[in-house]
Amino acid sequence: MSFRDVALLAVPRSLRWRPVEGVGLEHLTLATTQSGIRAEGVVIGERGEPPYGVSYRIDCTADFAVTSFAIATTDGRRLAMERRAGRWHDAAGTRLPAFDDCIDIDLQGSPFTNTLPIRRERWEIGQSREFAMLYIPFDDFVPIIDRQIYTCLAPRLFRYQAADGSFEAELPVDEDGLVVDYPSLFERIR
DSSP states (O other): OBSTTOOOOSSOEEEEEEESSSSEEEEEEEEEETTEEEEEEEEEEOTTSSOEEEEEEEEEOTTOOEEEEEEEETTSOEEEEEEETTEEEETTOOBOGGGTTOOEEEETTOSGGGHHHHHHSBOOTTOEEEEEEEEEOTTTOOOEEEEEEEEEEETTEEEEEETTSSOEEEEEBOTTSOBOEETTTEEEOO
């Protein structure tokens, strides 16, 4: 089973999620580009923390491997990184070898970024894979490596697990492999 063979529409596709608890919203627009896929979004929320407002742009190859991203908060903090030839660099071009094992990124308040490894890989039902994710928390914007395990439970259902065992959820996805709902955290607005 593979979402890699499913082409996104050439015209932009917009989606929205809201948190199950608290106040917030993510608005995402996906579009194809000459080099692949661009995801642009805005996330506002609080999730038991100080309120945040974040905009992001994630550029991916056609098979959803992240090539660059830029995120910014409404209070002026920014983070941009680029992945060239399997190596991460910051906005100034400085190599960041600690993150070279990470192909995907995970933004703290975004259910969209769970879609990246699901879309990028070919899956068999019952198959599990562990990923090193470049995780960006919205409180300090300091990226860390977060190990995550995804298991294909059915053609459009995946189990997400934090590798340290601290969290687990079943993620239904739509026909394009995009997360529909993230139980206990987010639900798509239809």
